[in-house]
Amino acid sequence: MASLKETTELLGKLISFPSVSSDSNLDLINFLAEYLERAGARVITQPSVDGIKANLWATLGPEGPGGIVLSGHSDVVPVTDQDWTSDPFEMVERDGKLLGRGTCDMKGLSQQLRSKRQITPPNPLKGRYIFRLHMTRKPPVWAFKILPNG
16 A cells, blocks of 8 residues: 555656646656556557657556546646746645645546555456546547557
8 A cells, every 4th residue: 555655755746747738748648657567557658640748548457348447637727827826836735735736636646546556466456447648638539549459
């Protein structure tokens, strides 16, 4: 089981990627792909037509039909003209709350990633966990057509 400290550190790392919708998300996608591969996930990334962004699919658990899909987006809305009192891409703790762009949105997915990563052979998965992280909050139709047989 991941400690609260480890989970918080991972969330801080995810927040540090400025994956604003108008910019590339490749640094975040590459980090997550490596992180999940180290945990034993089968990872597929699909670059956008212009190569600036990518989708990510990661599967943990046995091959076969069924499973649970955790789906989300990697982008965050721009912070321009917003009244932040700290750097939105540096997580801070204030009044017992963790603040940063994405802490309560898709980057908060880190708790789910940490808990699934901690599953080891003595506790094998009985089904598949599929993480789908697409490049935008409103993905184009082709963004969902990358998993063969699945």
